[in-house]
Amino acid sequence: MTGAALTGPLERAHLVGIGGAGMSGIARILLARGNTVSGSDAKEARAFLTLRAQGARVAVGQSAANLDLLPGGPTAVVVSTAIKESNPELVEARRRGLPVLHRSQALAELMAGHRVACIAGTHGKTSTTSMLTVALQHCRLDPSFAIGGDLNESGANAHHGTGGVFVAEADESDGSFLAFSPAVAVVTNVEADHLDHHGTVEAYVSVFDAFLDRIEPGGALVACADDPGAAALAERAAARGVRVRRYGRLATGAGDATLLGYRPVDGGGLATVVLAGQEFELGVAVPGEHMAGNALAALLAGLELGAPLAGLGEGIAAFGGVRRRFEFKGTAAGVRVYDDYAHHPTEVDAQLRAVRPAAQGGRVLVVFQPHMYSRTATFATEFGTALGLADEVVVLDVFGAREEPLPGVSGALVADAVALPAERVHYEPGFDKVPALVAGLAAAGDLVLTMGAGDVTMLGPEVLAALERRETA
Known part of the structure; x- marks a missing residue:
């Protein structure tokens, strides 16, 4: 069952840096599924009020003693790439011989049993993930989701849904998205970034090629035809036998979403789109042609997940944005x-x-x-x-x-x-x-x-x- 509490390492989880966008989202879903959660962060965070109300035991400041916040202690400790080996809670976890999971590994555990859509790319991940989530909600599919920002509609960055779909923002900055196995992978763009971790542009690009190998058999890649990096990735994916659907002004394939035009309207925009030979207008409530592109990515991903075109379009038009995105x-x-x-x-x-x-x-x-x-x-x-x-x-x-x-x-x-x-x-x-x-x-x-x-x-x-x-x- 997709809604059951997790057994094994995450039965009682302690999250180091629980106030961050990614970690607080994992905590929300674990709590909603009936698992026991504790965590800490260096300072008070916006997420703490909700997490405490859901039953998490959260400490401000980090020390080895925080691993005793839960009766019996945690069965695993979850960390992100930002947590240094010298962190006192990580040091204590290793001393006790506790399993230490990266944030992406914990999220992958939560995805088990779901049909997964992962949204990756140098830019636009949060907005595209959010649009897809709201569009699927509008279709009454109630997806689980984990996003790097708070939806304006719900004020939440994560949710345990009753449906069989899980939508997640997939982070390439440290290569951790290679923990996931999506049925639908979206790549909005591939442009040099996070060279502090990857070292070279070539290494950064190659991690997206590795991401292609994580797509489930029979799954699909949704890629932006207008971005040179994503377009090149799509060509390499097709050569490997991965089914590819493209979007943008340069998308011309039978299953693609072609952007014929875009014009600003009332603080948002109106995109003219051709899909499967049908021309229609897609309203986007947030401004900018780049947001219209994100909307097309969400539209194609939603179709791959089995949602109806009309409902997806209505949901995208109603999307109210994400905290800290204009x-x-x-x-x-x-x-x-x-x-x-x-x-x-x-x-x-x-x-x-x-x-x-x-x-x-x-x-x-x-x-x-x-x-x-x-x-x-x-x-x-x-x-x-x-x-x-x-x-x-x-x-x-x-x-x-x-x-x-x-x-x-x-x-x-x-x-x-x-x-x-x-x-x-x-x-x-x-x-x-x-x-x-x-x-x-x-x-x-x-x-x-x-x-x-x-x-x-x-x-x-x-x-x-x-x-x-x-x-x-």
């Missing part, structure tokens, strides 16, 4: 403030192109926080080019995430590369001065976008407060 934060002094997770040059470029129509003639002001020193060093020039699509740019210092600082690498590298006049580019390493700076730059009718994968998301409310203070001064 998420509206509020309006003050006539200035609209949004937040976005884009942290790769291609993502920044695509989002700023999508934002321009939404600005409705006003200026676009971006507050950008580079994410990881290695990515900043590799792509500083490309970030500068993409940010040049804005009207005014504020660059923060690098959010290091799991990395130690690199000599000579800071946000200044990105600021210096922005293709705008110098007076429209501002480098502010810290947060303190940014809200007042942005409030001073923005005028009524402008759109402000905080952008990056780090803690830049906290600035949106502060910018709104600064704008309100300016208005009442």
Whole structure:
């Protein structure tokens, strides 16, 4: 049964870093299936309130004693790639001889017995996974899902469903998606990233080839025909005998979804699509042609899972977005403030192109926080080019995430590369001065976008407060 509690190692699971998007999702599903869960994180997280309400025992701060949060202790400890071998809970787990599972291995255990769809790619994974999930829910299939962001519809990043389908965002950053065996694999794009782990572009590309080998016999690859990396992967998949369905403007096969046109409409967009000889319009509630592409990927994946075309289309049109994906934060002094997770040059470029129509003639002001020193060093020039699509740019210092600082690498590298006049580019390493700076730059009718994968998301409310203070001064 797909709904039974897991026996074996995950019967009583302790999750190190339980507040993260991936780990909290696994905890949610384990709890919903009747398993016992404990966990810890370095600081209080948004997910803790819900997890505790579901019965998890969660500690703030990490120590060996946390492995005794559950009566009898855990039967396994779950970690992510970000957890270092020196972590006291991991050290204690190894001392006790407990099974230590990577997050992907635990998720693969939860997938057992389901028909699985995995969404992979350098960009667009979370949005595409979310669209597919909402579309399947609209078809009343009640899928289980695990996503790297919170759905606006439910506020959740994971769910144990009653249906036989499991939809998951598949992470290529550390190759951990090779733990999965999907019936449907979606690859939105393949573009150099995460070289801190993979080392070379060739190694990064090769992990997607290995992912092809994980597709179940009789399964399918859904790939973007417009992205050179994904298109090349699709050709290699077809040569191996994998059934391939493509989407995009360059998709021309009988089972493909061809994008004939796209136009912005009411903060979203309308895509003209040809599928199986039928031309129709597909509404997408979130802006940008790249989101229309994600919608087509979700549509094809949903069809492969047996959902009806009409229901999938209605569900995609109703999709309300994902937290931190062009998420509206509020309006003050006539200035609209949004937040976005884009942290790769291609993502920044695509989002700023999508934002321009939404600005409705006003200026676009971006507050950008580079994410990881290695990515900043590799792509500083490309970030500068993409940010040049804005009207005014504020660059923060690098959010290091799991990395130690690199000599000579800071946000200044990105600021210096922005293709705008110098007076429209501002480098502010810290947060303190940014809200007042942005409030001073923005005028009524402008759109402000905080952008990056780090803690830049906290600035949106502060910018709104600064704008309100300016208005009442």
